[in-house]
Amino acid sequence: MAKALPSRSENYSEWYNELVKKADLAENSDVRGCMVIKPYGYSIWEKMQQDLDRRFKETGHTNAYFPLFIPKSYLSKEADHVEGFAKECAVVTHYRLKNAEDGSGVVVDPEAKLEDELIVRPTSETVIWNTYRKWIQSYRDLPILVNQWANVVRWEMRTRLFLRTAEFLWQEGHTAHATKDEAIAETKQMLDVYAEFAEDIMGVPVVKGVKTESERFAGALDTYCIEALMQDGKALQAGTSHFLGQNFAKAFDVKFADKDGKLDLVWGTSWGVSTRLMGALIMAHSDDEGLVLPPNLAPIQVVIVPIYKGEEQLAQVSEKALEIQSALRKRGISVKFDNRDTHRPGWKFAEYELKGVPVRLALGARDLENGTVEVARRDTKEKNTYQLENIDQIVADLLEAIQSNIYNKAKSYRDEHITKVDSYEEFKEVLEKKGGFVSAHWDGTKETEAKIKEETKATIRCIPLDNKLEDGVCIYSGKPSTQRVLFAKAY
């Protein structure tokens, strides 16, 4: 293991890139903008999926699967949607290759050209609402509460592992309702599901809010979001939930007969989180030694490293290590006993630090004599020696403590990095020197928002849902404002 990550203070961006690769989470493929999610990274994503999927099902949703391809013509049906999504995308124009006449390999067969080109889905509202038209006749068919786990493609020019890739994995919920109120309630419910997942499972505190018009999903009436803060003071949008109104029902002619037989357009929502969450997880907690994983998402929660000289000592240590492993597994804790003789303990310590394993037990010959074990926690790097009795309880408690500590640490940092400012000078200074969210009055116009973005690269991340109304003046235009919004530079 060649370690040596760049430090965060030195080069945060390089630190992130190197960490993702060295911790075996993901790597760039030779296919432009597409990543390979490696087994260790994928096992974290699987844990996210499982937990989210359970939450979706508990709130009444079922999974389904819709086509990868979207006819080009569908995209034009919803006017805002086409502006947002029909530009940078992968276009399938042919359906056959043939042998090159000069024997140099295969070439596209010009005879096999599609009449209506197909787009690789950048998001599935169009193909799904086109299907819902067939599923919905009466109020009895509503609500439809469907989710899909899928890959999507958006042809990004500048890509970064997990944060912005041409292909990424996500889930997209698409629901249809008889009333506006029900659809709005669904939109908010799923935002809460995301926020609870981010905080309780990922240990990442989030601000729940609503986007301004210019940051809204293309085709939505309202976009709700959860915004997280990374250690470099930049914000990251971790999930969105859209109230679509009747826009897609209108575009795809999806109507239902109410109890009195009257026809009306269906109300819709959509909501999604993606492998971008992996980026948020990595950047929120990790340090210069490597990943710091919350126990709730760690593929390996505890590693046991034997310290020994010679076969005989290894046999003795192994016996006790396997006992501990078994006791921990009975509690549902995932444990790895690393008895490889190809690497030294110090190398293993560094390796599991890099991989973010929350708890490390080191067990040596002297420990056996004393009936003890050395317990190291990854988050604080504290080490303590404990008696072996009740070690399973001690470790279980420690895992809970680590989960809380990781969240609390991120929350303190986040709370310290929400700064109220009342002038544009102060705004720019905070943005430059301190970073984080800047809470400031805004006049509510697109023009001001665009100017601030242009001049400072900061965008309005959201209008927090728990905002208090307060009279003030816009930091940029000086015009009256009724509430503060959260600005930040963002991923």
Place this chain on the structure above:
Amino acid sequence: MAKALPSRSENYSEWYNELVKKADLAENSDVRGCMVIKPYGYSIWEKMQQDLDRRFKETGHTNAYFPLFIPKSYLSKEADHVEGFAKECAVVTHYRLKNAEDGSGVVVDPEAKLEDELIVRPTSETVIWNTYRKWIQSYRDLPILVNQWANVVRWEMRTRLFLRTAEFLWQEGHTAHATKDEAIAETKQMLDVYAEFAEDIMGVPVVKGVKTESERFAGALDTYCIEALMQDGKALQAGTSHFLGQNFAKAFDVKFADKDGKLDLVWGTSWGVSTRLMGALIMAHSDDEGLVLPPNLAPIQVVIVPIYKGEEQLAQVSEKALEIQSALRKRGISVKFDNRDTHRPGWKFAEYELKGVPVRLALGARDLENGTVEVARRDTKEKNTYQLENIDQIVADLLEAIQSNIYNKAKSYRDEHITKVDSYEEFKEVLEKKGGFVSAHWDGTKETEAKIKEETKATIRCIPLDNKLEDGVCIYSGKPSTQRVLFAKAY
């Protein structure tokens, strides 16, 4: 619910198509050849995935994710592979759309043309072995035991829901080994995993065998398969496991240093099952009333239908029904209590028959008086009235009995439909009148195989692994043969 499936004897093919749609399993999308897997169908697929995924992990595999797109040039690197897969596929040639100048919508931007076109993966050997080159240096990096759950696209001209669609869902395992023996053992192990899953979970008996050269996976040295028999006497390939030899290692230059530092090419396997299994499941067991699902894969294992007049009776029946539901759920049985007042019991009975729910409980006012409940099993359509005491145990036993019965019934049918023949006349007659597998001597040549296929549409499904060697003469050429092979018409 508009019922009326065509009967199997009348029109098997129509029966299948209608059943898939009416039971809410899947439907054709407006995107050519692509299906929509509906929530009920997807929940069966999810159960298959969960069980298979557990088996993969128990045999040491981990999941990962590789790019959707394959550069066209990769396909040409393995000579056989390109012949098999580089023909009918979706080709991405452009990465941007733009507004049409006449305002008619969006058109492909000719400026955004890719230099090397991308193929939507029809299978991932090439992109994965291109990645393995970077992952493998030494014997210490081996074996690599990776699986991926993904969508793939093969541009099929004639499509059928689940059986043959342009896009389908599958898993593809790709492993890399230091020795030939280890790779062959892996290939066979995964075939066993598939066979056990098919028989124990799907209730579908399979023949394990090896493919002839002409039916082999493009790029493999050997293709192992499990072959199932459908109720119309046609065979269906339900899963394949390929021994790739060093072919892909050679094509992508994947070498490892052994303990002595000597460089050698890596040995490979790949293995997959797809949503095609849904087709096998449906066709193997279902009847003219609808789906018959094995309890191990039924999203709803038990439905309780209340029989009542008026609110008061419903309340009484509901109380008892919820008790039963709770007792069954404690045993891990999935139960639905259908108390909808919008549909009559008879309608519900037919609906759950169509959906294949293994056990139906009907509970009425008279049952409450007598302390009884009517229990109907879907597979045999038997009905019995039982005392309510121990109903949870009775139902649990019944579910096990149904799982066995479904398998045994399919196995009897399959065993009766393996017919030994010793002449071409007999061969054609059995194929035409009885169907099923025909066990016959074959001279081992491609030419004979092709002629028989051309004349009868029957292909060699496999050479069974448990075949006994026996001297004979080829039914077609009269040349000597050492063993029988299984022919059949197939999906």
